[in-house]
Amino acid sequence: MSFSFARPTFTTAAEEEKARIGASIAQASLFNSLSTEAVDDLARRASIKRVAARSTIVSQDEAGESMFLIISGRVKVGIFGENGREVTLSVLRQGQCFGEMSLFDGKERSANCIATEPTTLAVLHRQDLLQHIARYPATALNLLGDMAGRLRRADESIAQLALCDVNERLIHRLVHIAEEEGTAADEGILVRRRPTQQELANMIGSCRETISRAFNQLARDGLIIARGRSLVVTDALLAQVGKVAAA
Secondary structure, three states: OOOOOOOOOOOOHHHHHHHHHHHHHHHOOOOOOOOHHHHHHHHHHOEEEEEOOOOEEEOOOOOOOEEEEEEEOOEEEEEEOOOOOEEEEEEEOOOOEEOOHHHHHOOOOOOEEEEOOOEEEEEEEHHHHHHHHHHOOHHHHHHHHHHHHHHHHHHHHHHHHHHOOHHHHHHHHHHHHHHHHOEEOOOEEEEOOOOOHHHHHHHHOOOHHHHHHHHHHHHHOOOEEEEOOEEEEEHHHHHHHHHHHHO
16 A cells, blocks of 8 residues: 655745735725736735834935835824924825825835834835836826825815815814724714814814813713723714704
């Protein structure tokens, strides 16, 4: 009687890393419509970078040679004024990209990108991206669509700064956060990680004291419910914003 044994298959650390990058790219909304071949090509060209909380990933006005995909963690995109005041442009999460604009126009970074918690990134350098796009032009269309979406959101933010008072801007921001990262709850949408009042102030171009008063008034009116580090954005507040948008 003879016995045969299957030859064991060993996976190297490099292969595991590329597999993880490929899975993250395939799940990202920016790339999930791409072919398997295109995703594999991006994964082959990308590398992994891990950064600690509060680490600066890119700085405003520095040369831009890479774009980044968030595999895990959270990244704040912001600008600092000469007086040290900060304006938060956006908070990016798993599956979102940043840094690609400088790869296309060759200019300096337009904002600072800072990890707000331990973050893992897939990094793609300019030459690799351009070579990839030459083979898979659908990626360029996806990137253009993503940048167009950001431009629309920037237009909305500019309009709110010009036309809305602080209370209205705060309401819109809370609803946006709920829609982006909240989960359904009995009273509305639950945001498990409630932004601090200073973070909210930086997002809407105000000061913490003003935000504190507006936030507390919304709570007294029953439009939001603070629960420790969590927050419920109620159906009443969602309906209020919906009526304004439909008007």
